[in-house]
Amino acid sequence: MRIxxxxxxxxxxxxxxxxxxxxKKKIIVCLxxxxxxxxxxxxLDEFKSVLKKKKIKGITVETVKKTGCHGFCACGxxxxxxxxxxxxxxxxxxxxxxxxxxxxxxxxxxxKLLYTDPHKKSKKYTDYxxxxxxxxxxxxxLRNLGLIDPDEITDYIAAGGYAALAKxxxxxxxxxxxxxxxxxxxxxxxxxxxxTGRKWATCAKVxxxxxxxxxxxxxxxxxxxxxRCIMEGDPHSILEGMIICAFAxxxxxxxxxxxxxxxxxxxxxxxxxxxxRELGLLGENILGTGFSYDIKIIRGAGAFVCGESxxxxxxxxxxxGEPRAKYIRSVVKGVYDKPTVLNNVETFxxxxxxxxxxxxxxxxxxxxxxxxxxxxxxxxxxxNTGLIEVPMGMTLRDIIYKIGGGIExxxxxxxxxxxxxxxxxLPEGKIDLPVDFDTLTKAxxxxxxxxxxxxxxxxxxxxxxxxxxxxxxSESCGKCVPCREGLHQLLIxxxxxxxxxxxxxxxxxxxxxxxxxxxxxxxxxxxxGPNPFMSTxxxxxxxxxxxITDCKCPGRSxxxxxxxxxxxxxxxxxxxxxxxxxxxxxxxxxxxxVIDQDKCSQCGSCEVVxxxxxxxxT
Amino acid sequence: MLNxxxxxxxxxxxxxxxxxxxxxxxxxxxxxxxxxxxLEPCGACRLCMVEISKPEWDGWTRHVTSCLYPAEEGLIIxxxxxxxxxxxxxILDLYLARCPNSDVIQKMAGEYGIQKTSFxxxxxxxxxxxxxxxxxACEVLGKSAISAxxxxxxxxxxxxxxxxxxxxxxxxxxxxxxxxxxxxxxESNGTRTIWNKKFEMISCAKxxxxxxxxxxxxxxxxxxxxxxxxxxxxxxxKRTELAQKMGRLVDGAKEVAx
Ligand SMILES: Cc1cc2nc3c(=O)[nH]c(=O)nc-3n(C[C@H](O)[C@H](O)[C@H](O)COP(=O)(O)O)c2cc1C
Ligand code: SF4
Ligand code: SF4
Ligand code: SF4
Ligand code: SF4
Ligand code: SF4
Ligand code: FES
Ligand code: FES
Numbered sequence: 001m002r003i004x005x006x007x008x009x010x011x012x013x014x015x016x017x018x019x020x021x022x023x024k025k026k027i028i029v030c031l032x033x034x035x036x037x038x039x040x041x042x043x044l045d046e047f048k049s050v051l052k053k054k055k056i057k058g059i060t061v062e063t064v065k066k067t068g069c070h071g072f073c074a075c076g077x078x079x080x081x082x083x084x085x086x087x088x089x090x091x092x093x094x095x096x097x098x099x100x101x102x103x104x105x106x107x108x109x110x111x112k113l114l115y116t117d118p119h120k121k122s123k124k125y126t127d128y129x130x131x132x133x134x135x136x137x138x139x140x141x142l143r144n145l146g147l148i149d150p151d152e153i154t155d156y157i158a159a160g161g162y163a164a165l166a167k168x169x170x171x172x173x174x175x176x177x178x179x180x181x182x183x184x185x186x187x188x189x190x191x192x193x194x195x196t197g198r199k200w201a202t203c204a205k206v207x208x209x210x211x212x213x214x215x216x217x218x219x220x221x222x223x224x225x226x227x228r229c230i231m232e233g234d235p236h237s238i239l240e241g242m243i244i245c246a247f248a249x250x251x252x253x254x255x256x257x258x259x260x261x262x263x264x265x266x267x268x269x270x271x272x273x274x275x276x277r278e279l280g281l282l283g284e285n286i287l288g289t290g291f292s293y294d295i296k297i298i299r300g301a302g303a304f305v306c307g308e309s310x311x312x313x314x315x316x317x318x319x320x321g322e323p324r325a326k327y328i329r330s331v332v333k334g335v336y337d338k339p340t341v342l343n344n345v346e347t348f349x350x351x352x353x354x355x356x357x358x359x360x361x362x363x364x365x366x367x368x369x370x371x372x373x374x375x376x377x378x379x380x381x382x383x384n385t386g387l388i389e390v391p392m393g394m395t396l397r398d399i400i401y402k403i404g405g406g407i408e409x410x411x412x413x414x415x416x417x418x419x420x421x422x423x424x425x426l427p428e429g430k431i432d433l434p435v436d437f438d439t440l441t442k443a444x445x446x447x448x449x450x451x452x453x454x455x456x457x458x459x460x461x462x463x464x465x466x467x468x469x470x471x472x473x474s475e476s477c478g479k480c481v482p483c484r485e486g487l488h489q490l491l492i493x494x495x496x497x498x499x500x501x502x503x504x505x506x507x508x509x510x511x512x513x514x515x516x517x518x519x520x521x522x523x524x525x526x527x528x529g530p531n532p533f534m535s536t537x538x539x540x541x542x543x544x545x546x547x548i549t550d551c552k553c554p555g556r557s558x559x560x561x562x563x564x565x566x567x568x569x570x571x572x573x574x575x576x577x578x579x580x581x582x583x584x585x586x587x588x589x590x591x592x593x594v595i596d597q598d599k600c601s602q603c604g605s606c607e608v609v610x611x612x613x614x615x616x617x618t
Numbered sequence: 619m620l621n622x623x624x625x626x627x628x629x630x631x632x633x634x635x636x637x638x639x640x641x642x643x644x645x646x647x648x649x650x651x652x653x654x655x656x657l658e659p660c661g662a663c664r665l666c667m668v669e670i671s672k673p674e675w676d677g678w679t680r681h682v683t684s685c686l687y688p689a690e691e692g693l694i695i696x697x698x699x700x701x702x703x704x705x706x707x708x709i710l711d712l713y714l715a716r717c718p719n720s721d722v723i724q725k726m727a728g729e730y731g732i733q734k735t736s737f738x739x740x741x742x743x744x745x746x747x748x749x750x751x752x753x754x755a756c757e758v759l760g761k762s763a764i765s766a767x768x769x770x771x772x773x774x775x776x777x778x779x780x781x782x783x784x785x786x787x788x789x790x791x792x793x794x795x796x797x798x799x800x801x802x803x804x805e806s807n808g809t810r811t812i813w814n815k816k817f818e819m820i821s822c823a824k825x826x827x828x829x830x831x832x833x834x835x836x837x838x839x840x841x842x843x844x845x846x847x848x849x850x851x852x853x854x855x856k857r858t859e860l861a862q863k864m865g866r867l868v869d870g871a872k873e874v875a876x
Binding site: 328481486509 | 660661662664681683687701708709715736738765769772773
């Protein structure tokens with residue numbers, strides 16, 4: 001069916017909404033990447049097969065819905081029962097029958113599946129909206145995740161989808177759209193934080209055709225999965241944002257560049273594209289307005305650097321994805337040397353809401369210079385890892401303690417790393433900083449695409465820097481010298497520190513080298529490559545120095561600098577002897593054991609097995 | 619014509635040229651490794667960096683590679699600020715760690731006061747500095763027989779799958795443009811070897827000297843629409859022949875004049 005006019009779209013929406021609302025009872029199973037990994041698809045199937053056999057009034061197989069990631073992956077697999085919003089965490093296949101029989105049939109709550117507050121062990125939450133993890137969030141780009149089935153365009157339309165497109169195509173001139181996006185203050189969510197409106201405006205002005213609108217779905221940052229969840233869980237929001245952009249800048253062709261490791265994103269996006277085309281929302285003569293725009297999916301080459309704009313555009317054109325040094329911006333000469341708008345997934349997903357609710361509304365959220373919200377993937381040593389979206393300007397503390405639930409095992413907070421592999425680490429003293437583009441940059445870190453890794457007292461900052469440098473060295477495309485050789489040397493020097501073999505001169509050399517890599521590199525990877533080192537040395541210089549001068553690792557993690565010894569809590573249980581790969585431990589049953597330091601390789605296995613806290617690490 | 623300022627001096631630049639060109643025309647020497655007059659610039663070596671500014675930038679400056687930055691009206695260029703020199707020195711220092719045995723690198727580094735690298739010498743680093751001159755040359759030729767493989771510090775130039783490159787025609791362009799002379803090739807008994815591929819040479823019908831590979835001759839004849847016989851005689855013999863022809867012409871002209 002093709003929707004040939006805006007009126008027809010409104011009628012169709014009314015029908016979709018009726019359908020959507022008619023299903024009052026819903027069993028929502030999260031099929032996001034986290035829950036899927038712990039078998040939520042089996043739970044979905046189980047619900048369907050049980051409901052197929054059982055005849056319950058008002059509840060059918062259709063009552064079970066799959067959605068994208070709800071964000072609270074630490075508690076997955078998740079099942080939510082609507083309309084009450086009953087939130088069941090860590091659901092297993094064996095719970096399915098119970099949920100149907102108790103909760104659906106009798107309205108009983110299954111206590112053991114509820115989420116418990118880690119601070120007040122007795123406090124349980126029924127409605128997910130009251131759980132702090134959800135309560136403190138504001139969702140714009142993630143608005144539909146957890147609510148709609150990504151495979152049903154009718155769900156998206158029922159949730160208000162494509163209304164912004166209709167408005168843009170009929171009630172707004174391209175220039176008006178660009179103005180609106182500019183005034184909203186939306187800045188690119190892919191890392192740089194460049195004004196989206198300004199980018200569009202420049203592209204629209206270039207006197208060259210054709211123009212292209214591309215979505216960057218490469219998401220190469222390890223540990224980040226915001227873009228993945230949107231592509232998998234709400235693909236239409238991206239399409240809608242792209243079509244609006246295309247209309248605004250006068251483009252008729254576009255691409256979504258999806259990284260190789262996201263096959264489900266490709267499937268869901270492809271299905272969404274076809275569904276949108278079938279309804280006449282994409283392709284020739286969109287909604288009968290005479291405007292045409294179509295989108296192709298391109299599968300990325302699986303390299304971090306392919307997310308960089310010039311490399312991505314080369315890759316789209318079928319060439320090797322290496323950045324090129326160009327002092328002419330890609331809005332002017334982009335893919336095939338034609339004017340190109342490249343925006344991130346989250347950026348595009350935000351656009352329809354801005355068009356619908358207006359720039360004023362969007363600008364009123366967040367801070368003056370960083371409007372709106374930002375999605376983060378919260379990871380590391382916090383209790384509630386997962387996907388979140390908060391208004392810009394929320395403090396790191398609120399994110400980590402209110403939403404993240406604090407540090408695991410109530411350990412001491414040490415630092416938070418933001419901005420992905422080339423971002424930076426902020427210490428305890430910066431925890432009350434508001435999260436926005438400029439504040440993070442000023443503090444020596446960055447927003448990046450939105451990775452956020454929390455570290456506790458047992459993290460060694462030197463080792464952390466080494467880890468990220470190692471990643472960057474292997475992801476450097478190797479085209480230019482400062483990045484290829486410079487980051488490699490930085491890694492060699494950093495490794496030397498973790499082995500206790502470095503001098504203070506080495507530290508000076510690293511700082512000098514870092515500055516040259518930053519100014520001298522060809523693309524953003526090299527330019528921000530020294531960040532993990534620069535920010536940790538800025539805030540944790542003592543820790544570097546104690547590795548260098550005292551040969552001690554305060555985080556007790558650098559193998560070469562720690563010693564394992566057995567204290568008098570040892571009761572001679574012998575457990576450690578059998579796991580020690582070096583046969584370094586000796587001792588008789590029920591007697592104090594000893595570690596032969598010459599043999600010990602600091603593997604840590606003994607500490608893991610000892611139940612009596614008898615192994616000391618110094 | 620555009621007006622720019624280089625190291626405080628007003629200079630003229632041609633619309634569309636890169637600023638490295640203007641800088642050179644002014645007789646200012648800046649080191650380069652990946653720039654080659656016959657090839658499109660690629661910005662890999664980063665040695666040609668300069669500091670730029672514009673009047674409207676309010677004193678704000680930026681570092682760019684001059685081989686790729688187009689000339690602009692009003693541009694203010696500084697080619698030897700302490701920071702620029704520091705960048706070059708560190709880069710040469712890094713090169714020296716990777717290619718300690720390269721004469722070219724040793725000499726350039728020496729000019730910047732570096733005798734020994736401050737960094738750890740990379741074991742089994744060869745003299746290839748990844749300047750892409752070879753691949754760019756081969757690409758211009760229309761062959762692209764070799765390319766850059768791997769990533770990061772493992773990046774290297776190699777034929778596809780490290781086998782004899784099927785598209786290579788043995789023209790030696792790559793070897794000739796290589797600034798550090800790492801591309802090995804040799805010629806003996808009418809055979810040329812490059813990239814481990816052996817080529818039979820064609821010889822001059824007159825003097826018998828070997829000229830070029832059969833593959834190269836055929837490729838050029840087809841591509842440039844050159845007469846088939848073009849490679850039958852070597853360049854030397856062609857010149858001799860031409861000289862003789864000219865001689866006869868001149869002699870003839872003399873006769874007419876008399
Ligand atoms: C090494 C490198 C990797 C990048 N990876 C991504 C990525 O995975 N996704 C992304 O959207 N932007 C990435 N970027 C930023 C893009 O180059 C570009 O700025 C962005 O896609 C523009 O979209 P935005 O304005 O909406 O942020 C990367 C940049 C660099 C330097
Ligand atoms: S900075 Fe690194 S990733 Fe970017 S072009 Fe240079 S070598 Fe490649
Ligand atoms: S740290 Fe590893 S090697 Fe050392 S004593 Fe314990 S188990 Fe053995
Ligand atoms: S495991 Fe712990 S308690 Fe048991 S023998 Fe080893 S050190 Fe002693
Ligand atoms: S010799 Fe072979 S690899 Fe070298 S430029 Fe000629 S064709 Fe290319
Ligand atoms: S082989 Fe020579 S020309 Fe080719 S990249 Fe290496 S140094 Fe440059
Ligand atoms: S995948 Fe289910 S909550 Fe994230
Ligand atoms: S000559 Fe400009 S970067 Fe090499």
